[in-house]
Amino acid sequence: DPANVKLLYEPAIDLLMRAVDKNGDPLDSARIAPGDKVDIEVVPVIPGTEQEIPVGDLPEGTAFTIEYEVDGSIVASSDTNKVTDVEVMEGSSLFRGSMTIPGYAPIIRETAxxxxxxxxxxxxxxxxxxxxxxxSFGKTDVNGNSIVFRITRNDQVMTKKDMENDDISLQVTDLSVDNSNVTGFLNSFGNTPADCRIRVEEDGTIYLMPARPTVLALAPFLIDCGDYHVTVAVNQDETLTG
Structure with a gap:
């Protein structure tokens, strides 16, 4: 019955959804970890632009909602256009916002x-x-009491393939040598530290291996002897993350 048909029109207003991390920077979902806190805001704008429309200029009764969804379930919500300190949880997440002007269809936007x-x-x-x-530098066998590392992703040990997929690796960030306790005539000639190489097995086991510096390929006695102190860090896209 045409008399019972109701038509809802969408107003000439768009909705911009903004999410910022704890530093106030735009949300980079690739770097958000469980437990991080983010701020979420829905902002009315002129369509096709990011020019904001003041909330006070909207018709009386305009309503907003913000929802945080994890694995298909709503775990947090608000009836305002901004919410702060939302704690990110493990699982597949997205943020959703809406604006409803009386007499018009609601506008809904959500993050990927x-x-x-x-x-x-x-x-x-x-x-x-x-x-x-x-x-012995340069040999492929692993010392029986080598230092071993494993990278975890949400508490699960990553395989070599996992690391490649996430573009993540272990990097040597600092190296120093203490040769104050070195004795012996031949051991005192060293003047160049050994290189430190990272060796990754298919199961994700990572070995920190010393290697002969390229410049000393034929003169191993010139490699520094002593106690080596090496600092490593998890590295992703050139940014230290752990």
Missing amino acids: AFTAVRYGLIAEIPEDPVIYRRT
Whole structure:
């Protein structure tokens, strides 16, 4: 019956959904970890632009909602156009906002779904000293008491393939040598630190391996002897994340 048909028109207003991280920067979902807090805001704008329309200029009775959805369930919501300190949870997440002007169809916008990721690093350091001889550098076998690392993603150990998919790796960020306890005539000639190489197995086991510096390929006795102190970090897109 045409007499019972109601037509709802969408107003000439668009809705911009903004999400910022704890530093106030636009949300980069690739770097959001479980437990991080974000601020969410829905802003009325002129269609096709980002020119804001003051909320006070909207008709009386205009209503807003903001929802935070995880794995298909609403875990947090607000009837305002801005909410702060929303704690991100594990799982497939998205933020949704709406604006309803009386007499018009609601305008709904949402972010693309993302999964919050927290990377971690497990280090297994033997109780006995890890010792390498300069003449053995370059061999492919792994010392029985080597230092071993494993990268985790949301508390699960990552395989080599997982690391490649996430473009994440272990990087050496600092190296120093303490040779105050070095004895022996031949051991005192060293003047160049050994290189540190990262070796990753298919199962995700990561070995920190010493290697002969390229400039000293034929002179192992010139490699510094002593106690090596190496700092490593989880690295993604050139940004330290853990």
